[in-house]
Amino acid sequence: MPQPFCDAIKLFSKEQTYPFMSNYLVYYFSPIFSFFLSLLVWISLPYFIKIYSFNLGLLFFLCCISIGVYTIIITGWSSNSNYALLGGLRAVAQTISYEVSLSLILISFIFLIISFNIYLFSLYQKYIWFIFICIPLRISWFASSLAETNRTPFDFAEGESELVSGFNVEYRRGGFALIFLSEYTRILFIRILFSLIFLGGDLTSIFFYFKLGFISFIFIVEEKIWAKNYTPLFYCY
Numbered sequence: 001m002p003q004p005f006c007d008a009i010k011l012f013s014k015e016q017t018y019p020f021m022s023n024y025l026v027y028y029f030s031p032i033f034s035f036f037l038s039l040l041v042w043i044s045l046p047y048f049i050k051i052y053s054f055n056l057g058l059l060f061f062l063c064c065i066s067i068g069v070y071t072i073i074i075t076g077w078s079s080n081s082n083y084a085l086l087g088g089l090r091a092v093a094q095t096i097s098y099e100v101s102l103s104l105i106l107i108s109f110i111f112l113i114i115s116f117n118i119y120l121f122s123l124y125q126k127y128i129w130f131i132f133i134c135i136p137l138r139i140s141w142f143a144s145s146l147a148e149t150n151r152t153p154f155d156f157a158e159g160e161s162e163l164v165s166g167f168n169v170e171y172r173r174g175g176f177a178l179i180f181l182s183e184y185t186r187i188l189f190i191r192i193l194f195s196l197i198f199l200g201g202d203l204t205s206i207f208f209y210f211k212l213g214f215i216s217f218i219f220i221v222e223e224k225i226w227a228k229n230y231t232p233l234f235y236c237y
Contacts, residue, residue: 008177011173011174011176011177012173012174012177014172014173015173016172016173016174017172017173019079019080019081019170021080022078022079022080022170023077023078023080026074026077026078027075027078027079027170027175028175030071030074030075030078031071031075031171031174031175031176031178031179031182032178033071034068034071034072034075034178034179034182035178035179035181035182035185037064037067037068037071037182038068038181038182038183038185038186038189039185040064041060041061041064041065041186041189042189043060044056044057044058044060044061044064044118045057045118045189045192045196045203046117046118046119046122046202046203047203054117054118055115055116055117056116056117057116057117057118057119058106058109058110058116058117058118059116061106061193062099062102062103062106065095065099065102065148065186066099068095068186069092069095069096069099071182072088072091072092072095072167073088073089073091073092073167074088075088075167075168075171075179076088076089076091076166076167079167079169079170079171080170081169081170083165083166083169084166084167084168084169084170085167087165087166087167087168087169088166088167090166091150091166091167094147094150094154095147095148097147098144098147098148098154099148101140101144102141102144102145102148105137105140105141105144108134108137109121109130109134109137109197112124112130118193118196118197119202121196121197121200122196122200122201122202124200125199125200125201126200129198129199129200130197130198130199130200131198131199134198138198141194141197141198142194145190145191145194146219146222148186148190149183149186149187149190150183151187151219151223152222152223191212191215191216191219192212194215195208195211195212195215199211199215
């Protein structure tokens with residue numbers, strides 16, 4: 001359990017260096033803005049604190065993940081590295097492509113609950129979960145969320161075998177840590193959204209976190225199975 005904290009302390013205690021030919025201000029602030037956007041999207045969740053309910057939660061979520069594309073391409077461009085720029089272009093092409101499928105899936109649910117409010121998912125799933133009655137949407141959302149968060153086998157933005165590391169190849173110390181914090185914050189939010197949309201429940205129930213743990217387990221197991229058995233075939237194809 002302390003391993004992530006040790007990694008964070010190690011990263012922030014390393015020596016900070018900057019590429020000589022980089023665009024310094026943009027290079028420095030793009031990881032900070034990326035982490036800010038990944039935290040800002042959490043406003044859309046229904047926290048049930050002081051009757052807090054965001055009526056345009058799904059629309060706000062789509063706006064935040066769309067703006068996040070700009071931070072990735074600016075991160076790769078400002079480094080002034082061919083590898084970083086190529087990784088940024090690949091990441092943007094993949095993210096924009098799968099944002100279309102995410103938007104269409106969310107539009108289907110908007111027609112189903114007649115609202116943009118995420119809180120209504122817990123009300124409409126009081127007797128049956130959407131994961132049982134929306135099986136095609138469940139499979140499509142699972143694949144699109146893997147691509148949106150750059151998980152295996154859609155990790156083209158961080159293709160270490162051909163791009164060294166991807167759009168973050170020139171970052172180290174604090175910038176590297178902020179980029180990965182924003183990425184894993186986005187991953188956790190997508191899994192929480194998956195649980196809310198397909199398994200119902202609210203954030204104040206302990207049962208909801210059991211469901212979230214199960215969804216996270218499914219994501220991790222899928223990544224491990226694919227990386228072990230199918231990644232060589234996928235890249236050969």
